[in-house]
Amino acid sequence: MHTTPLPNPPAGPAAPPVISVTGLRKSYDGRVVVDDLDLRVDAGEVVGLIGANGAGKTTTVECLQGLRRADAGAVRVLGLDPARDAERLRPLIGSQLQDSGLPDRLRVEEAVRLFAGPDAGDAEGLLERFGLAHRRRLHFGTMSGGERQRLFLVLALLNRPRLVILDELTQGLDPAARREVWRSVQQLRADGTTVLLVTHELEEAEALCDRVVLMQAGRVLDSGTPEQLVARHGGPVAVRFGLPAGRPARDLAVLRALPGVLDVERSGDRVAVHGRRSAIAHVGAWLVARGEIPEDLSVTSPDLEGALLALLDTPTPSKDAA
Numbered sequence: 001m002h003t004t005p006l007p008n009p010p011a012g013p014a015a016p017p018v019i020s021v022t023g024l025r026k027s028y029d030g031r032v033v034v035d036d037l038d039l040r041v042d043a044g045e046v047v048g049l050i051g052a053n054g055a056g057k058t059t060t061v062e063c064l065q066g067l068r069r070a071d072a073g074a075v076r077v078l079g080l081d082p083a084r085d086a087e088r089l090r091p092l093i094g095s096q097l098q099d100s101g102l103p104d105r106l107r108v109e110e111a112v113r114l115f116a117g118p119d120a121g122d123a124e125g126l127l128e129r130f131g132l133a134h135r136r137r138l139h140f141g142t143m144s145g146g147e148r149q150r151l152f153l154v155l156a157l158l159n160r161p162r163l164v165i166l167d168e169l170t171q172g173l174d175p176a177a178r179r180e181v182w183r184s185v186q187q188l189r190a191d192g193t194t195v196l197l198v199t200h201e202l203e204e205a206e207a208l209c210d211r212v213v214l215m216q217a218g219r220v221l222d223s224g225t226p227e228q229l230v231a232r233h234g235g236p237v238a239v240r241f242g243l244p245a246g247r248p249a250r251d252l253a254v255l256r257a258l259p260g261v262l263d264v265e266r267s268g269d270r271v272a273v274h275g276r277r278s279a280i281a282h283v284g285a286w287l288v289a290r291g292e293i294p295e296d297l298s299v300t301s302p303d304l305e306g307a308l309l310a311l312l313d314t315p316t317p318s319k320d321a322a
């Protein structure tokens, strides 16, 4: 039967990026800490900015918010130039305060009232969600690190911002609060809010981010989805299992020849097969075909942390180097 292919739908105008940075450069006392940086974040993306201490992440996000003036480069955030339009930009961005951002005597409920703009969302719901509803009378000065982080998140989300910038958002949080914060970021993504997340936690980046940008010494070292970065920099998968004692060594030659297998190690009756992803299915099929169903078969895949550790370990130039 002959069918006429449907025409492609007309391509709509591409939405402008929420963040667009080209050639950003920033020095402190003559030392370049952000060096010819390009960054693009599209509407609805959750992008993670990762890098070792001193890589220039905070300086970059400060330039995006108009808190620091770049030495060179073109920066647009929600179509505005942060250096010139910081006042107009402020209510559109939700960002975490630094620890010194609130007076010690300020209570949680007072901070919420102080920060709520004319378009503020459901403050009660946010306090509830971050476990602060029953802590509303607490003074900022007496709050624990985790409580402060949660308050900063409430304040960042209070005015339903179009862009949320979070710098090390789960630092100091206990595991339950951390999961709650992760769920909130996932909710933000589901709502279509654009999020730029500065983090040292690669597990966090892998769980939350559509894309990860890796900075080193003020430059972008690599970027991509967590899957792309793992595929680019991750090692092989490992399939481990036990063989019945006394299995002849020549069996391993067959394993080595399976598609996707790069290497086979045997230690006593333990076998470790390293290879590409496709090797997992072939090793499984090989075992089943031989009528052997090992009880302890395990598969270890490279994760973002494993994949990027070597890249991130590269030392940044010392303060005196430039």
Ligand code: ATP
Pocket (backbone or CB within 6 Å): 028, 029, 033, 051, 052, 053, 054, 055, 056, 057, 058, 059, 060
């Ligand atoms: P971290 O992960 O430790 O927060 P980062 O990637 O956010 O680091 P930045 O805070 O942007 O890095 O700092 C980049 C470099 O600039 C660091 O070497 C830092 O010491 C230096 N720096 C940051 N702020 C200033 C400042 N106000 N004056 C001088 N140097 C600064």
